[in-house]
Amino acid sequence: MKNRKNNRAGLVRRMVQAGSLVVTLFIGIQFYRFASALAGGAIPMVERPPGVEAFLPISALLSLKYFLFTGIINQVHPAALVIFLIICLTALLFKRGFCSWICPVGLVSDFLARLNGLIFKRRVRVPKWLDRGLRSLKYVILGFFVWTIFLKMPLASVKGFLESSYNILADIKMLGFFTHISPPALGVILALAVLSVVIRHFWCRYLCPYGALLGIIGLVSLGRIRRNPSACTGCGKCERACPSMINIREKRSINSSECSACMGCVSACPEDKAIGFSLFLGKMPVKQAGMGMALVALFAVGIGAARFQGHWQSRITSREYLQLMTPRMERPGYRGDVRIDPEKLERMRRMMKKMGPDVKIP
Ligand code: SF4
Ligand code: SF4
Numbered sequence: 167m168k169n170r171k172n173n174r175a176g177l178v179r180r181m182v183q184a185g186s187l188v189v190t191l192f193i194g195i196q197f198y199r200f201a202s203a204l205a206g207g208a209i210p211m212v213e214r215p216p217g218v219e220a221f222l223p224i225s226a227l228l229s230l231k232y233f234l235f236t237g238i239i240n241q242v243h244p245a246a247l248v249i250f251l252i253i254c255l256t257a258l259l260f261k262r263g264f265c266s267w268i269c270p271v272g273l274v275s276d277f278l279a280r281l282n283g284l285i286f287k288r289r290v291r292v293p294k295w296l297d298r299g300l301r302s303l304k305y306v307i308l309g310f311f312v313w314t315i316f317l318k319m320p321l322a323s324v325k326g327f328l329e330s331s332y333n334i335l336a337d338i339k340m341l342g343f344f345t346h347i348s349p350p351a352l353g354v355i356l357a358l359a360v361l362s363v364v365i366r367h368f369w370c371r372y373l374c375p376y377g378a379l380l381g382i383i384g385l386v387s388l389g390r391i392r393r394n395p396s397a398c399t400g401c402g403k404c405e406r407a408c409p410s411m412i413n414i415r416e417k418r419s420i421n422s423s424e425c426s427a428c429m430g431c432v433s434a435c436p437e438d439k440a441i442g443f444s445l446f447l448g449k450m451p452v453k454q455a456g457m458g459m460a461l462v463a464l465f466a467v468g469i470g471a472a473r474f475q476g477h478w479q480s481r482i483t484s485r486e487y488l489q490l491m492t493p494r495m496e497r498p499g500y501r502g503d504v505r506i507d508p509e510k511l512e513r514m515r516r517m518m519k520k521m522g523p524d525v526k527i528p
Pocket of ligand 1: 408411
């Protein structure tokens, strides 16, 4: 009976992950249509989806510094900051729950880890000393960004970057990176995928700076996995299920920065009430469905509030995008998201002339 319940509980996380993937794909397709229209020299008929700014974490960090020092939310990519803050908030409640419940890379990582189970009879274990060294890499990467942006970069440069055409077109360039991926970049992505098959969650565990940040915030999280020693038989099933290889049996409460609140340990445990996730020092138990709903609700409420306050849509209009893109596409060797033919470029030039004087980008 407990196993049936646990399987159903595991399904909840998969459903939330699948929902998040569908939303991400929808945003990706809509943004592709938006960028393709621009590259074709036309004002897009579709709206630019602000959710695409979830993939601009550097811009979000810069916006955060600007916001902390001035109290102003930069309006070039406001959704980037909003999403960044929501993700940090999830860590205050559910540790790295974003990684295992929402992040599409986390879903791909889970899938590659499954392949590991099909290919290898036993889990490939990295020696402890090497694992510790590799895990610190993500903190080094995060430290580099924090040091460069928060300590080295003057506020005037932050403002300059946020309002530069480089930042405005960052999403278009990111799309171009994937649609015209270079052989070295493809090689790196494939190598990371292969490494994630051999060593489960290689990217998330060792390299992702977002995961490092959430792990650090998660150390002061109000929620965590708690084990009840009086109900626990010490069978070790939770540890074998834990993707983060945490020694659960040694602890009463798991405060590791690696815990992704995936609830794998809870699902694997055959005993009732031996292990579970709870908030506020164990006073509020949270089941899987509750965690899934709470995470989705945090995003929905956060995005709704940002929309209401006018901090969701970028102030850059499609027309301004088009004006900024024209000189870039005329440059030799342009590698945007869609190659443009000379006829389309000419059409775009004629349209720009009709538009009149240059638009001032805020
Ligand atoms: S299995 Fe449990 S301890 Fe391990 S990462 Fe998932 S929630 Fe955390
Ligand atoms: S699976 Fe449950 S009973 Fe077994 S060691 Fe973990 S918490 Fe204890």
